[in-house]
Amino acid sequence: MTEWIDVAPVGTIQDGDHRLVETADTEVAIFNLGGEYFAVENLCTHEDVPIADGEIGADDCITCPMHEAQFCLRTGEVMAAPAEEPLTRFPVRVEGEMVQVGTQPLDL
Template sequence: MDGCTRVCARDEMAPGEHRVIDADGTMIAVFNIDGDHYAIEDVCTHDGGELAGGEVFGFEVECPRHGARFDVRNGAVCAPPAYMPTASFPVRVDGDGVWTRDDRWD
C-alpha cells in the first residue's frame, strides 16, 4: 500500500485497543479486534461526532453522542440514528508496524 501512514508499532496495540491517526487530513480510527485490525473514518455520519471514544461491542463501535453503531470491518451502519455508512480503509500489518491510508481518491 503506497502512501500509508504508520499507526503504531505492531506490539503497541493489544486486542481491544484502538488508535486514531491523522492521515493527510482524514482522522482514521484503527481497531484491534481479537488480533485483526480494521480502520474506519473517525466520524459519525449522524452528526459528525468522533467514534473512537465510543464503546466497542464485537465488531461494532457505538458513537458516544447518540448511540449510532458502525461495523469497524466495513463502516456499515448497524444501529440508528445514523443511516449513512462511514468510510472504511485498508490496514496492513507487517514486521514493524500497523499501517493504513485513505484510499477513497485512488
C-alpha cells in the same frame, strides 16, 4: 495509488483498543479486534462526533457516544439508527512489524 502511514508496532495496540492517525485531511481510527486491524474515519456519519470515543461491543460494533448509532467496525455498515450512512473505511496492513494505514478510503 494509496500511500501508507506507520501507525504503531504490532502488539502495541491492545485488543479492543485503537490508535488515531492523521492523513492529509482525515483523522483515522485504527482498531485491533482480536488481532485483526480495521480502520475508519473518526467521525460518526450521523452528527460528526468522534466515533473512537464510543464503546465497542462483543459483536465488534462501536456505539456512537452522542446518539448511540451503531456501526460494524469490520465493514463500516450501520447496525442501528439514527445513522443512515456507513463509516468510511481505510485499508490496513502489517508490513514487517509495523501496522500501517492507507491514505485513500476503501469506499470511494
